[in-house]
Amino acid sequence: MRKGWKFVGILFVVVLFLGVVFLGVGFLTGGDAERIFQVADASLSITDSFNNYQEFFEDPQNFENLLQGLPF
Amino acid sequence: MNEQKFLTELSKLLTFMYEEDRQVALSMYEQMFSFADDETALLQFLGSPTKQAVMIARAYNAKERKLAVTSQSGERQADIAGNETPAFVRTIMNIHTGAENLELIRPEVIEDQISIFGKDEEDEDLFVPEEEPAAVVEEPEVELPSSELPELSLEMPEEAASFLADAEGGKAPEQDTAAPTKKTEEKPELPEDSPAENYMLDLGPVPEKPRSEESEINITMAAFDQPERKQKAEESAPAAQTTLSEFEQTPPEPAHPWRKEAPPQEVRSGKPSTLLLILYLIAAVPIVSAGVLILLVPALVFFALAVFTGISAFRVLMLAFGNFAVFADIMVVLGASLVLFALALLLFWIFLWFVISAISGLINAAIRLGGKICYKEGKDV
Numbered sequence: 068m069r070k071g072w073k074f075v076g077i078l079f080v081v082v083l084f085l086g087v088v089f090l091g092v093g094f095l096t097g098g099d100a101e102r103i104f105q106v107a108d109a110s111l112s113i114t115d116s117f118n119n120y121q122e123f124f125e126d127p128q129n130f131e132n133l134l135q136g137l138p139f
Numbered sequence: 140m141n142e143q144k145f146l147t148e149l150s151k152l153l154t155f156m157y158e159e160d161r162q163v164a165l166s167m168y169e170q171m172f173s174f175a176d177d178e179t180a181l182l183q184f185l186g187s188p189t190k191q192a193v194m195i196a197r198a199y200n201a202k203e204r205k206l207a208v209t210s211q212s213g214e215r216q217a218d219i220a221g222n223e224t225p226a227f228v229r230t231i232m233n234i235h236t237g238a239e240n241l242e243l244i245r246p247e248v249i250e251d252q253i254s255i256f257g258k259d260e261e262d263e264d265l266f267v268p269e270e271e272p273a274a275v276v277e278e279p280e281v282e283l284p285s286s287e288l289p290e291l292s293l294e295m296p297e298e299a300a301s302f303l304a305d306a307e308g309g310k311a312p313e314q315d316t317a318a319p320t321k322k323t324e325e326k327p328e329l330p331e332d333s334p335a336e337n338y339m340l341d342l343g344p345v346p347e348k349p350r351s352e353e354s355e356i357n358i359t360m361a362a363f364d365q366p367e368r369k370q371k372a373e374e375s376a377p378a379a380q381t382t383l384s385e386f387e388q389t390p391p392e393p394a395h396p397w398r399k400e401a402p403p404q405e406v407r408s409g410k411p412s413t414l415l416l417i418l419y420l421i422a423a424v425p426i427v428s429a430g431v432l433i434l435l436v437p438a439l440v441f442f443a444l445a446v447f448t449g450i451s452a453f454r455v456l457m458l459a460f461g462n463f464a465v466f467a468d469i470m471v472v473l474g475a476s477l478v479l480f481a482l483a484l485l486l487f488w489i490f491l492w493f494v495i496s497a498i499s500g501l502i503n504a505a506i507r508l509g510g511k512i513c514y515k516e517g518k519d520v
Binding site: 068075078079082083085087088089094096098099102103107110111 | 467471477484
């Protein structure tokens, strides 16, 4: 298990480091977060999904309906 | 060069061996020195530590030893004492035998065997050759270097062969006479670096008979070299026959002190207390089940998070290809994807750790606790 922790820890640090490097290079070379978000929203419908979840959690009746719909 | 220097140097040269084997080899050399009457003569016989290391290296099969050491490390002594004597041990034993034959070291004879010799004083005269190696060396015709002495002692005269044929029923001597003659013919092709090396090459594997018996045969053979003793020995042939048969009946001795037997290990066992066991099971099963369920909740949360992060990372990665025109944006998205993948990996590992370590650890701890509470410890052996 210790070897597992060591292996996963090293892999995690390496991948995270690479990700941070990519992010840094991207932003340094002119990457724009707002532009990226617009493209992502258009492609993945992030705003719509977020609004749907927000509506669901705001109304307690939705939880009751969900629980009633469960098979047990 | 003294004993200490020799052993230190040899120890450094044998680092290619496994530690257990190296210790065995060194202890065998230490044993030789402890039995040596004249340390200088023995050192001369052995030659340099490098030569000894080369001889051991020739006989050492590292792959074979790796298997033996790793699979039977707990039964190391038993392995050496058993039939599977490693080749390098046989080599050192042959050197040991060679030194014994040259009377550089005292033969290892157990007390019982000494008492057997002590029974008949005439035999004692016969079996304890005095100044024999010197007599052989001093013969003017021979004048051989000390390196060829072992060869001389191995050649068995016909009279000795016939005597041994009488004593042992006519089987062994024929083989014995044939073998040394054959090896003597091969002798010129072999390197003659040191007397010890000659012994290793001449003698071949050491027979599994008790060492003292072998020594006795050698001494008897040497006794036949002198004509005045020959007559005496023929007269006492029946007595010698009895001695041989007594040796055959003697159980195999622990020939070398490095073959110590492992002390008997205590086997612990316990008697279960049935009532306690039932009570413990009634209490432990629900508690452990509840504990497992409690631990499953965070484990499943971590699993859900890992799956969610992993899917997100994959979707972001897919987004990076084909949706962006600016290279910098692609780099940013790829970076975000990598960060998410790293998080997913960590979360998934934490989930696995919960399942493997925490939950199975809880169950094992409960079983161990039950063993402690419900079993009364006792010693069988």
